[in-house]
Amino acid sequence: MSSKPVMAPSTDTTVSRRGCFMKLGILFNGFAAMVLAVPIVRFLSSSVTRGRANAYLSWVPLGSIDKFPEGETRLATFQNPYVMPTDGKTVDTACWVRRIAGDTFQVFAINCAHLGCPVRWFQQSGLFMCPCHGGAYYRDGSRASGPPERGLFEYPYKVKDGVLTIQAGELPTPGAAMASLCTEKPPCA
Amino acid sequence: MRIIEFGKTIGEWFDHRLQLAAPIREAAEHPVPRNTASWFYVFGSAALTVFILQLVTGILLALIYVPSAGEAWSSLQALNHQVALGWFIRAMHGWGSNFMVAIVLIHMVQVFLFGAHKFPRELTWVIGVFLLLMTLGMAFSGQVLRFDQDAYWGLGIGASIASRVPIAGPAIVKLMLGGPIIAGATLSRFFALHVFVIPGMLIAFVGLHVLMVLKLGINEWPMPGRVVKRATYERDYHALTKSEGAPFVPYAVWKDLFFAGFIILAVAACAFYFGPFGPTGQPDPTIIQTAPKPDYFFLWLYALLSLLPPSMETPFLLIVPPVAIIALILLPFLSGEGEKSWKRRPIAVLTVLLIAITLGTFTRMAQFAPWSPHMNAWSGDPVPDRFVHDTTALERQGALVFQVKQCRNCHSLGNTGGKRGPALDSVAVRLTNDQLIRQVIQGGGNMPAYGNNLSPAETTALVAFLESLHPAGQAPARDASREVVLGDSNHKEAVAQR
Numbered sequence: 001m002s003s004k005p006v007m008a009p010s011t012d013t014t015v016s017r018r019g020c021f022m023k024l025g026i027l028f029n030g031f032a033a034m035v036l037a038v039p040i041v042r043f044l045s046s047s048v049t050r051g052r053a054n055a056y057l058s059w060v061p062l063g064s065i066d067k068f069p070e071g072e073t074r075l076a077t078f079q080n081p082y083v084m085p086t087d088g089k090t091v092d093t094a095c096w097v098r099r100i101a102g103d104t105f106q107v108f109a110i111n112c113a114h115l116g117c118p119v120r121w122f123q124q125s126g127l128f129m130c131p132c133h134g135g136a137y138y139r140d141g142s143r144a145s146g147p148p149e150r151g152l153f154e155y156p157y158k159v160k161d162g163v164l165t166i167q168a169g170e171l172p173t174p175g176a177a178m179a180s181l182c183t184e185k186p187p188c189a
Numbered sequence: 190m191r192i193i194e195f196g197k198t199i200g201e202w203f204d205h206r207l208q209l210a211a212p213i214r215e216a217a218e219h220p221v222p223r224n225t226a227s228w229f230y231v232f233g234s235a236a237l238t239v240f241i242l243q244l245v246t247g248i249l250l251a252l253i254y255v256p257s258a259g260e261a262w263s264s265l266q267a268l269n270h271q272v273a274l275g276w277f278i279r280a281m282h283g284w285g286s287n288f289m290v291a292i293v294l295i296h297m298v299q300v301f302l303f304g305a306h307k308f309p310r311e312l313t314w315v316i317g318v319f320l321l322l323m324t325l326g327m328a329f330s331g332q333v334l335r336f337d338q339d340a341y342w343g344l345g346i347g348a349s350i351a352s353r354v355p356i357a358g359p360a361i362v363k364l365m366l367g368g369p370i371i372a373g374a375t376l377s378r379f380f381a382l383h384v385f386v387i388p389g390m391l392i393a394f395v396g397l398h399v400l401m402v403l404k405l406g407i408n409e410w411p412m413p414g415r416v417v418k419r420a421t422y423e424r425d426y427h428a429l430t431k432s433e434g435a436p437f438v439p440y441a442v443w444k445d446l447f448f449a450g451f452i453i454l455a456v457a458a459c460a461f462y463f464g465p466f467g468p469t470g471q472p473d474p475t476i477i478q479t480a481p482k483p484d485y486f487f488l489w490l491y492a493l494l495s496l497l498p499p500s501m502e503t504p505f506l507l508i509v510p511p512v513a514i515i516a517l518i519l520l521p522f523l524s525g526e527g528e529k530s531w532k533r534r535p536i537a538v539l540t541v542l543l544i545a546i547t548l549g550t551f552t553r554m555a556q557f558a559p560w561s562p563h564m565n566a567w568s569g570d571p572v573p574d575r576f577v578h579d580t581t582a583l584e585r586q587g588a589l590v591f592q593v594k595q596c597r598n599c600h601s602l603g604n605t606g607g608k609r610g611p612a613l614d615s616v617a618v619r620l621t622n623d624q625l626i627r628q629v630i631q632g633g634g635n636m637p638a639y640g641n642n643l644s645p646a647e648t649t650a651l652v653a654f655l656e657s658l659h660p661a662g663q664a665p666a667r668d669a670s671r672e673v674v675l676g677d678s679n680h681k682e683a684v685a686q687r
Contacts, residue, residue, distance in 0.1 A: 044364075045364065047364060047366070047367045047368050047369075047374065048360045048363045048364055050368075051363055051369055056368075056369035075477070077475045080369070080370050080372070082369050082370070084368070084372060084374055085373070086257040086258055086259055086373030086374075086376075086377070087258050087259065088258040088259025088260065088373065088472075089258075089259070089471065089473040089474070089475075090258045090341070090370070090371060090372040090373065090375075090472060090473075090474060091370070091372060092473060092475045093370070093475070094474060094475045110474070110477060111345060111349075114349070115345070115346040115349040115350065115494060116342070116346055116348060116349040117342055117345065117346070117481060118342065118474070118479065119477075120477060120478075120564060122567075122598075124567075124593050124594055124595060124642075125594045125595040125596075125637075125642055126641065126642040127595070127637055127642075129595075129598065130562075131479070131480035131481070131564055132342075132346070132480070132481060132491075132495075132561065133491075133495040133560055133561065134495060134560040134561050134562055134599075134609050136562075136637050138637065138641075144632070145632065145636055145637050146560075146635065147495060147499050147502065149499045149500070149502075169369055169370075171345065171348060171362070171366065171369060171370045173348050173349045173351075173358075173359070173362055174349055174353055174503075175349075175351070175352025175353045175354065175358030175359055175362065176358065176362065
C-alpha cells in the first residue's frame with residue numbers, strides 16, 4: 001500500500017478540463033447504451049411485435065369432413081402454422097371437432113377456459129371434463145360447472161371442397177380469449 | 190518442517206499479492222453474541238449450502254441436458270437410464286430444490302419470529318424477500334426444464350394466469366412463451382432464466398445478504414423486554430458483543446458446519462431412496478390423457494385455484510401476490526422497532542401459524558385433489574357389490590346408467606370414484622325422489638344438467654338406483670306433503686315399487 005497522499009477531490013466549483021471530459025465520457029457511454037438498447041429491446045419483444053394484427057394466425061386444414069360423423073365430437077390434430085426448428089412435438093396441437101349437421105361445425109380448443117389444461121370429451125354424458133380443477137362443459141362448449149368463467153374457446157372454421165379448415169396459431173388463454181379470432185364468426189363461445 | 194516453512198512462504202507470496210488473508214480472518218473471527226451459537230441460527234447457512242449444491246449438480250446436469258423442445262425429454266431419459274449415475278445427479282438436483290424452498294421458508298420464519306428483520310437489518314430482510322422470490326422462480330423454471338407433460342401444461346396454466354392481466358395480458362403471454370404457443374422458444378427462454386439470469390442474480394444477492402450479516406452483526410438472541418430503539422440499538426449491540434461476544438469461528442460455526450453436512454446427506458439420502466422426479470409423459474400436446482399437477486411448493490396454489498369462487502379468481506390472482514410481496518417488503522419498516530422476542534409478539538406468532546396452517550391445508554388437499562373428476566372412474570371402478578345386492582332390475586339398470594353416464598367420475602360410491610361432488614352412499618337419506626329427479630335433470634350447485642343426455646327411461650332407472658342408496662335401517666327421505674296432496678294410494682304405490 002502506498003503511503004503517498006492521494007490527490008484530494010477538488011471542491012472547486014469551476015469546470016475543470018478533466019471533469020468536463022469525464023462528463024462527456026459518461027454522456028458518450030449513455031449514447032452508446034441507447035444505441036445498443038434499441039436492438040436489444042427489439043430482439044426481446046420480437047415475439048410480441050411479430051404477432052401484431054393476428055400475424056400468427058392462418059387457416060389450417062383439419063382434413064376431410066367425412067372424418068367427422070354428424071352428431072359426434074371427435075379429436076383432431078393439426079400442426080401449428082408458426083414453427084421453429086427446435087419445436088419438436090410441441091407444434092402438434094389437438095382440438096375437438098363437433099359436427100352438428102352438414103357443413104355446420106363447432107371446433108373447440110383443447111385448452112380449458114379456466115387455466116388451459118386439456119379437456120376430455122365424454123360421449124356418453126355429453127360433457128367435456130377438465131382434469132385439473134374440475135371444469136365441465138356441455139357438448140356445445142358452454143360452461144356446465146366448475147371454475148371456468150366462460151365456455152370453451154372456439155376456432156373460426158370454413159368448409160371448402162369438403163375440407164374443414166380452422167383459423168389457428170395462438171395458444172388460447174382466458175385473457176386473449178381468441179377475441180381476435182372472432183372477427184369473422186361472432187359470437188365466440 | 191521444511192515443507193511447512195516452504196508452504197508458508199508460498200502462502201505469503203500469494204497473500205502479498207491478493208491481500209485477502211486479513212479481511213477473511215477479520216470476517217471469520219468477528220465477535221458474535223454467545224447465545225447466537227444456537228441450533229436455531231443454522232438455517233441461513235443451510236440455505237447457502239443447498240444453493241451451492243444446486244449450482245454443482247446443475248452444472249453437472251447441463252453437461253448432458255439439451256434445452257430444445259424436441260430433445261429435452263429424451264436427454265432426461267438418457268440422464269435417467271444411460272449416463273452412469275445420471276439418475277442420482279437428477280435426483281439430487283430435484284430434491285435439493287425441494288429442500289431449498291423448505292429451508293428458505295424455515296429461515297424466513299425463524300428470522301421473523303426472532304425479530305431479526307428490525308432495525309438496523311431492514312435491508313437484509315428486503316434482500317431476503319427477493320431471495321425467496323428468486324428461489325421460487327428457480328423452482329418454477331426448473332419444473333419447466335423437466336420438459337414433460339406436467340411442465341407443458343404447467344406453462345399453459347402460467348400463461349393463462351398471465352393472460353388475465355388487463356390490457357397487457359396477451360403481450361405478456363407472448364413474451365413469456367417466446368411465441369404464439371408453448372414451443373421451442375419457450376423452453377429456451379426458461380433455460381436462460383433458470384441457468385443464467387436468476388442464478389446470476391441469486392449469487393449477487395446472496396453475496397450482499399451475507400455481507401450485510403457480517404457488517405451489521407448477527408441478530409442477538411431476543412430477550413423479552415429488551416426493546417429495539419433506533420437511537421440506542423447499535424451501541425447496545427456493540428456493548429453486548431464486546432462484553433459477552435465470542436469469535437464466530439470456531440465458537441458458533443461448528444453448528445453451521447454440522448447442519449450443512451447433515452443437509453447434504455439428507456438430500457443425498459432422499460435422492461438415493463426416492464430417485465429423480467419424472468420426467469412424466471412426453472410433452473406432446475396431442476396426448477390429452479394427462480392430469481397435470483405442479484410440484485409440491487405450488488400445490489397450495491393449485492388447490493386455491495380450484496376452490497376460489499370463479500368470479501374472485503382473477504382479482505385474487507392479480508391483486509394478492511403483489512400485495513403480499515409489498516407487505517413483506519414493508520414489514521421491517523412498519524415494525525422496525527420494539528420487542529424482538531416471540532414471547533411478546535402474539536400477533537406475529539399467530540400470523541405465522543395462520544399462514545403455515547393455510548398453506549399446509551391447501552397443500553394437503555391438493556394431494557387428493559377432490560375437485561378433479563376421476564377421468565377413469567366410470568370405466569375403472571365398478572359399483573361395489575353391496576349397492577346392487579338384493580336390488581330390483583330397474584335399480585340395477587340405474588346402476589348401469591350411473592356408470593355409463595360418468596356420474597362416477599365426480600361421485601364416489603364405497604369410497605371409490607371422484608370426489609368433486611358429494612359421495613352418494615346414502616344420498617337417498619338426503620334427497621327425496623322429486624329432488625333427485627330435479628338435481629339430475631337440471632343440475633345446479635356445481636353439477637352439470639343431464640336433462641339433454643338422459644332419456645326418461647334412463648332418468649327413471651337412475652333415480653330408482655339413487656333412491657336405493659341408504660343405510661340399512663335408515664329410511665329414505667320422503668316428501669310428506671306428497672301423501673297429503675296425492676292421497677294414500679300414491680304412497681302405497683311408491684312403497685310397492687320400492
